[in-house]
Amino acid sequence: MTSLVLNIGHAREAQFAAACLDGAHPVPDGLAAPAADRRERRFAVYRNNVVVSLIDALAAKYPAVAAIVGDDFFRATARLYAAAHPPRSPVMAQFGDAFAAFLASFAPAAGLPYLADVARLEALVLRAYHAADAATLEARHLPALAAGTVPLRRHPAAFALRADWPALTLWRMNTGREPLGEVTCWTAQDVLVTRPRFEVLACLLPPGGGAFLAALDAGPASAAAAAIEVPGAQLPLIIETLVRAGAFSAPEIEP
Amino acid sequence: MIANALPAGVGVGFKPQHFEAIAAAPQPLAFFEVHAENYMGAGGLPHAQLAALRRDYALSVHGVGLGIGGLSALDLDHLGRVRAVCARYQPESFSEHLAWATHAGVFLNDLLPLPYTEDRLFVVADHVDQVQEALGRRLLLENPATYVTFAESTVPETDFLAEIARRTGCGLLLDVNNVFVSAVNHGTDPVAYLDRFPLHLVGEIHLGGHAAAQDGEAAPLLIDAHGAPVADPVWALYGEVIRRTGPLASLIEWDNDVPSWPVLRAEAERAALMLGGARRAAA
Numbered sequence: 001m002t003s004l005v006l007n008i009g010h011a012r013e014a015q016f017a018a019a020c021l022d023g024a025h026p027v028p029d030g031l032a033a034p035a036a037d038r039r040e041r042r043f044a045v046y047r048n049n050v051v052v053s054l055i056d057a058l059a060a061k062y063p064a065v066a067a068i069v070g071d072d073f074f075r076a077t078a079r080l081y082a083a084a085h086p087p088r089s090p091v092m093a094q095f096g097d098a099f100a101a102f103l104a105s106f107a108p109a110a111g112l113p114y115l116a117d118v119a120r121l122e123a124l125v126l127r128a129y130h131a132a133d134a135a136t137l138e139a140r141h142l143p144a145l146a147a148g149t150v151p152l153r154r155h156p157a158a159f160a161l162r163a164d165w166p167a168l169t170l171w172r173m174n175t176g177r178e179p180l181g182e183v184t185c186w187t188a189q190d191v192l193v194t195r196p197r198f199e200v201l202a203c204l205l206p207p208g209g210g211a212f213l214a215a216l217d218a219g220p221a222s223a224a225a226a227a228i229e230v231p232g233a234q235l236p237l238i239i240e241t242l243v244r245a246g247a248f249s250a251p252e253i254e255p
Numbered sequence: 256m257i258a259n260a261l262p263a264g265v266g267v268g269f270k271p272q273h274f275e276a277i278a279a280a281p282q283p284l285a286f287f288e289v290h291a292e293n294y295m296g297a298g299g300l301p302h303a304q305l306a307a308l309r310r311d312y313a314l315s316v317h318g319v320g321l322g323i324g325g326l327s328a329l330d331l332d333h334l335g336r337v338r339a340v341c342a343r344y345q346p347e348s349f350s351e352h353l354a355w356a357t358h359a360g361v362f363l364n365d366l367l368p369l370p371y372t373e374d375r376l377f378v379v380a381d382h383v384d385q386v387q388e389a390l391g392r393r394l395l396l397e398n399p400a401t402y403v404t405f406a407e408s409t410v411p412e413t414d415f416l417a418e419i420a421r422r423t424g425c426g427l428l429l430d431v432n433n434v435f436v437s438a439v440n441h442g443t444d445p446v447a448y449l450d451r452f453p454l455h456l457v458g459e460i461h462l463g464g465h466a467a468a469q470d471g472e473a474a475p476l477l478i479d480a481h482g483a484p485v486a487d488p489v490w491a492l493y494g495e496v497i498r499r500t501g502p503l504a505s506l507i508e509w510d511n512d513v514p515s516w517p518v519l520r521a522e523a524e525r526a527a528l529m530l531g532g533a534r535r536a537a538a
Contacts, residue, residue, distance in 0.1 A: 005374050006326065017358035017367075031404070031405060042403045045402040050365045087363075089362055090319070090333055129296075130297060130298070130301070131296070133297075
């Protein structure tokens with residue numbers, strides 16, 4: 001193929017793609033719908049497919065955010081997000097990872113400053129849902145762990161979130177996990193997301209728990225050192241909470 | 256090169272919300288089909304469900320993201336992910352679309368149309384070769400549902416698909432609903448399309464529902480929405496296809512407004528009855 005033909009083709013494809021994402025772009029050149037005045041309506045099918053599918057993907061990933069702001073506000077926001085940050089991969093589970101940062105600086109949502117934290121939690125929930133499978137560390141492994149014969153490792157589906165707002169409470173109330181009610185305590189929450197088997201769980205971490213998990217890849221001594229710098233940290237409580245939630249992997253070889 | 260080996264029976268597109276109902280009893284189905292892109296996470300429930308289905312049924316993996324019809328070079332990371340899904344589940348068939356979705360690295364999550372030209376034949380054949388080589392499998396390439404055509408197109412869609420198959424050795428997936436939707440949208444005759452289609456290359460048939468809209472002066476516009484039962488004229492067209500080809504692997508696709516399992520199974524049973532008729536006629 002000549003490079004001229006290829007260049008024209010690429011330019012047409014670029015026009016087509018831009019017009020799909022942004023209704024302000026004109027319908028691309030070179031279309032041959034049944035009549036000229038119907039090209040607009042025909043092309044609108046592609047526009048609609050693209051935009052609605054991206055909005056729906058965000059709605060599926062961020063149900064609590066959608067419940068908090070309501071359907072109209074959510075879909076209008078998602079439309080702007082999709083135009084600004086379209087997917088870069090055909091794996092739709094990866095689409096929308098910048099949504100929390102987008103919400104944090106989205107002026108119309110400035111009155112809901114906790115929204116970004118709820119979105120961060122929902123992104124971690126989906127990440128945990130698709131994370132690698134692994135057996136979790138059980139209480140029976142603790143003696144071997146204390147003796148140093150098995151390593152302490154983060155479970156592949158375990159993630160901690162340091163939220164400035166009560167993200168866990170808001171997420172639970174807005175996904176039907178607990179009844180909607182008045183949120184009385186507007187303090188920061190350290191949230192642990194785990195998936196011991198197939199169901200994603202989320203619970204509160206005690207002080208220092210998030211720091212412990214974040215530093216664990218560097219070894220348990222580093223994790224403990226990071227945790228005890230946090231005011232109020234109690235290592236036994238941290239370990240107990242993390243073990244109970246399934247935040248550690250079982251040893252590969254049973255001790 | 257692994258050939259397609261879907262049994263010549265009826266399958267359905269797997270939806271996770273049906274898993275419990277499917278697992279509760281052996282289903283009179285020949286295969287299930289899944290979208291490759293939904294199984295590209297590392298683990299969790301999607302893989303556990305698919306592994307369980309795979310143990311009991313034949314499997315078709317259907318890609319929606321490779322963009323074989325586009326001018327952009329194939330995304331090798333994505334091709335690697337497709338290869339990993341095929342390696343993990345060893346499906347009886349892998350299929351993709353004559354369409355594109357990625358331009359300049361942006362993925363538009365739809366099946367977008369391409370001009371059918373001599374130049375584009377080279378691009379698409381290269382892409383099909385590349386996919387077949389990477390997967391070590393013969394691919395089935397699906398005819399699209401389209402809402403526009405291109406002024407520069409010079410090759411009929413049927414001939415375009417036949418020529419790609421001739422150059423690459425790939426097979427074809429005939430989506431009968433797409434044939435009908437495109438024919439209505441472009442004012443052409445769906446039976447004439449079948450007359451010209453290389454039916455001997457078809458390894459699988461798709462049957463899905465469409466939505467009806469309007470396009471200006473009461474002119475019909477059909478949308479391939481996969482959110483409704485298969486329409487009567489599409490059933491009739493399906494009957495015509497299998498009368499000509501004999502029994503072929505046939506899939507019911509219902510991806511949006513997903514019905515209860517019994518409703519979906521009833522659609523599959525209707526297809527199975529027609530397939531039974533074709534089987535007796537061929538005997």
